[in-house]
Amino acid sequence: MKACRWAATLGLTGILTLGVPFGAMAAIEKPEQMDDATWARLQDNVLEYDEISDLVEYYNPTYRQVVEQIEINAKPMEEAARELRKSADEMASDAKDIKDLDPVMYKGMQQAVKGYRQAAERFDKAVTSVHTQTRHQLSMVKKMTVSGLQQMMIGYYQAMASREILDTAVTLAQAAYDSSVTQQSLGMATAADTQAAEKSLQSARGQLKALDDTLVNLRQQMCIMTGWDYNADMQLGDVPAPDFARIEAMDLEQDLVRAIGNNYTLINQRGISGKGDANRTAKFRLMDETEAQVKIRLESAYQAIVESRTAYEAANVAFQGAQITMNGNDLKYQMGMIGNLEYLQLKLAYLQQKAAAKTAALNLTQAIEDYGWIVQGLEGQTGG
Numbered sequence: 001m002k003a004c005r006w007a008a009t010l011g012l013t014g015i016l017t018l019g020v021p022f023g024a025m026a027a028i029e030k031p032e033q034m035d036d037a038t039w040a041r042l043q044d045n046v047l048e049y050d051e052i053s054d055l056v057e058y059y060n061p062t063y064r065q066v067v068e069q070i071e072i073n074a075k076p077m078e079e080a081a082r083e084l085r086k087s088a089d090e091m092a093s094d095a096k097d098i099k100d101l102d103p104v105m106y107k108g109m110q111q112a113v114k115g116y117r118q119a120a121e122r123f124d125k126a127v128t129s130v131h132t133q134t135r136h137q138l139s140m141v142k143k144m145t146v147s148g149l150q151q152m153m154i155g156y157y158q159a160m161a162s163r164e165i166l167d168t169a170v171t172l173a174q175a176a177y178d179s180s181v182t183q184q185s186l187g188m189a190t191a192a193d194t195q196a197a198e199k200s201l202q203s204a205r206g207q208l209k210a211l212d213d214t215l216v217n218l219r220q221q222m223c224i225m226t227g228w229d230y231n232a233d234m235q236l237g238d239v240p241a242p243d244f245a246r247i248e249a250m251d252l253e254q255d256l257v258r259a260i261g262n263n264y265t266l267i268n269q270r271g272i273s274g275k276g277d278a279n280r281t282a283k284f285r286l287m288d289e290t291e292a293q294v295k296i297r298l299e300s301a302y303q304a305i306v307e308s309r310t311a312y313e314a315a316n317v318a319f320q321g322a323q324i325t326m327n328g329n330d331l332k333y334q335m336g337m338i339g340n341l342e343y344l345q346l347k348l349a350y351l352q353q354k355a356a357a358k359t360a361a362l363n364l365t366q367a368i369e370d371y372g373w374i375v376q377g378l379e380g381q382t383g384g
Contacts, residue, residue, distance in 0.1 A: 028058055047226055048237035049153060056145045059227025066141050070134045081123035088116035140264045140377070147373045149225055154366050156218045157239050159211060161355040161362070166208040168351055172344040173201040179341065242312065242364040246372070252302055255375045259294050262377030266290050297379065301371040308364040315353075315360035322353035 030039045034054075042054055056063055095109040180197040183189035220230045228234050260266060269287050273279065326347070333343040 031058070045233065046235040046237055047153075047222060047228075049150070049239050051237075052149045052153070052226070053142075053146050055226040056142055056149065060145055060225055061227075062225075063138075063141055063145055066134075066138055070138065073134075077123045077126045081120040084116045084120035084123070088113045088120070091116070136264060136267055143373065143376055143378055145225065147369065147378060149222065150369055151366065152218060152222055152225075153236070154239055154362050154369075156215065156222070156236065158359055158362050159214055159218070161358040163208075163211055163215070165348065165351045165355055166204065166211055168344060168348050170201070170204045170208050172341070172348060173197070173204040175341055175344060177201045239362060239365060242309075242361055243368060246368055247305060247309070250302065250305075250371065252299065255371075256295055256298055259298050259375045259377070260291050262375065263290070263294050263379075264377050265379065266294070267377075294374070298371070298374050301367070301374055305364070305367045305371055308360070308367040312360040312364045315357040319353045319357035322350050326350040 030036070038054070041048065042051060042058070047055070058064075091109055092113045095106050095113065098109075099106045177194070177197040177200070180189050180194045184191065184194045219234070219236065222236070223232050223234050224230050266287060269283065269290060272283050272286075329338065329343065329346045329350075332338045338346070
């Protein structure tokens with residue numbers, strides 16, 4: 001395991017995206033249910049999209065704090081139940097020894113044994129209640145964190161799609177500025193022209209730096225939320241291409257039933273006490289309203305997929321055409337048929353089409369994920 005990975009020290013100065021201060025997560029043992037190959041992938045220095053769920057479960061500090069708090073709440077009752085059973089067993093053994101010598105005391109001890117065991121059972125039920133009450137909370141925290149990290153990684157690559165454009169824009173602005181300086185020295189351009197070119201260069205550099213700062217920030221947040229030190233030398237895997245099989249498998253009617261069954265707001269509302277006709281009426285009205293909102297969100301999410309797919313297909317057609325054109329421009333540039341400034345301008349137009357295609361793919365992947373999370377019980381986004 002590399003030193004920067006899964007550091008075991010606590011007290012790292014930094015702030016988690018969700019507002020929880022913490023140090024890098026300590027290493028943990030391989031879960032029994034996980035195969036060696038999957039565990040080995042989690043230990044390498046690459047954050048893969050399909051590893052996000054496992055990384056959240058085993059290394060996300062917010063999720064781990066929730067898990068640990070549940071255990072903290074349950075542990076005293078588990079220990080109490082264990083001690084009560086131990087005392088009951090010991091007293092039952094002692095009672096056998098005096099059964100014939102002191103029947104009265106024997107009967108009293110038997111009653112005490114019974115009381116100990118009943119108390120242990122009550123603590124067992126309390127532990128079960130703690131886990132039952134927190135199961136949905138824990139599930140929701142994990143899903144929200146996983147979905148947030150997915151969106152963060154997609155956002156990172158959406159930003160990255162623009163970087164090549166801005167980098168080329170800086171190169172173009174630099175070439176234009178150099179040309180202006182040369183022309184001014186030859187009396188073919190004014191000082192104002194050169195100043196304008198310099199201003200354009202500074203603006204392009206500023207935009208590129210701002211983007212790079214955003215990328216660094218996103219990477220640091222992803223590191224923190226998946227168990228690395230914030231400044232770890234972590235490799236970032238690619239976001240998968242849009243999964244059209246998931247789209248084809250979508251069934252709005254059936255998925256709505258699942259979404260309503262899984263929705264965490266509805267789960268909480270089902271648990272509201274409904275004693276009395278007025279309370280029951282209010283409860284069911286509230287649930288009906290929430291179900292209607294889930295339906296709107298799911299239908300909106302599906303429409304977003306339809307629109308994103310159309311945009312994805314159009315962007316790919318446009319990019320294919322731009323690629324053919326750019327291949328021709330590369331050849332012309334190599335043959336000296338077009339100059340450097342013109343070539344950079346043509347390249348910039350090509351890169352814009354390339355970024356549009358990449359962004360459209362990422363948008364479609366995000367739309368598919370959004371729909372899936374609504375089905376799994378998260379609120380999603382309202383609107384069309």
